[in-house]
Amino acid sequence: MKEKNPWHTPVTIIITVIGVIAIVALVTVAVLQNMPLLQKYKYGIVLDAGSSHTSLYIYEWPAEKDNNTGRVEQKHSCTVDGPGISSYASAPPKAGESLRACMREAEEWVPKKRHHETPLYLGATAGMRLLDMENKVVSDKVFEAVKGALEKSPFSYQGARLLKGQEEGAFGWVTVNYLDDRLKQGLETTGALDLGGASTQISFVSDNYDGSESPSNSVTFRLYGNDYTLYTHSFLCYGKDQAQRIRLAEHTQSGPKIVADPCSHPGYSETKKYSVLYDSPCVSDRKPQGAPETFDHTGTGNFQECQEVVKKVFNFTKCKYSQCSFNGVFQPILQGPFGAFSAYYFVMDFLNLTDTSITLEDVKEKLKLYCATPWSQIVQQHPKTKPKYLAEYCFSGTYILTLLIDGYNFTSVSYSDIRFIKKIKGSDAGWTLGYMLNLTNMIPAEAPDTPPLPYAGYVSIVTIIAVLIFILFLVSVRPLWPHCSKQQQIV
Known part of the structure; x- marks a missing residue:
């Protein structure tokens, strides 16, 4: 009578099938868990109320990478018809009315389901600084008119304010270096030269400047784990x-x-x-x-x-x-x-x-x-x-x-x-992107954490470990394998 092959016993077959299923499940779960998801986006809107005109910018970034690694890019821009809002000093309500056409464009460009969560900012620069110096009461009326128009939009209105010249220069510097990927990589930074109708700004990092001489021209940033002491100055009336x-x-x-x-x-x-x-x-x-x-x-x-x-x-x-x-x-x-x-x-x-x-x-x-x-x-x-x-x-x-x-x-x-430069990687150079990045905390002070392994490497290691487990399983059932040499049959 022939000796039974232990490999063909029901228990051995069940263990083998379970082992194979477990390995397949492990690899499948690992792959599915780490597969790139369908991209969802968030949006931000900034209006640049300059001395000669107003421009609207719509920014977009991956929703799942919010507040750390999301790459912010310009989605659309719209130039408001007519002069800057400071030109409506004699008829402040018209300053708000002038924004309507571009706001309607923004409603079309930003998905409707994202309207209520999309932050909306307006920053006024040198034209309004001059009006504020000349007649603050009128300046306030213009801002009220602008506020009234923007509050009627479906977006999350975050305020309209007068930017300081130093802010305009510093945020322009952030924009240029963010778009060039110099901040995240800790590279030598690029200086920013901005010229408008009513003011001009110069901003740069210098090894010879620590902020002690003329501290009023100093701005300190900690971005992606790197410290920057920025020299910046805005010359009003020199646009x-x-x-x-x-x-x-x-x-x-x-x-x-x-x-x-x-x-x-x-x-x-x-x-x-x-x-x-x-x-x-x-x-x-x-x-x-x-x-x-x-x-x-x-x-x-x-x-x-x-x-x-x-x-x-x-x-x-x-x-x-x-x-x-x-x-x-x-x-x-x-x-x-x-x-x-x-x-x-x-x-x-x-x-x-x-x-x-x-x-x-x-x-x-x-x-x-x-x-x-x-x-x-x-x-x-x-x-x-x-x-x-x-x-x-x-x-x-x-x-x-x-x-x-x-x-x-x-x-x-x-x-x-x-x-x-006009644009960097599809986004306009200027202070607006840097302004929004700052207000939405899209640039962390410390470098964001990253996975220890890239996606492909992670899947490869999981697969190798799974195969190893399978081999070990086969070795563990070695005693149940049939003897290689033929044994004599007992008559």
């Missing part, structure tokens, strides 16, 4: 539009009827009102007594002379610190690359001067040729650009160059470290 007013105020101190302007093209001529020119806190105290109602603004188109006129906008003589930029403001030695955005980009892009390979001397030569171009030819070359804006590019380009070289102390060498 390109207000600087233009200051320059023309210098020209019109004697109240002339004709102003020959080297920063305007030859053949340019426009009649302007003294009351409009001096209608700003930046120049209101300089208005000449007994000036006529209007003056004829004519162009001569001379870049070198324009430079000399623009330099008079700045004060380079006063400095009580170890070193200054202008107007007696402390500034440490420039360090690292810089990103120049907002009006820096738009002006230099129009003038075809954003290429980093263009030397400073080439920029000056191109501006010289551009400013000398007759006004009729300029209008013919740019038929779609409004003459009001077209007439300002010679001055704006010259002002930017003078601000960077004479104001901030860039040299012919360090000028090549400036990158003129």
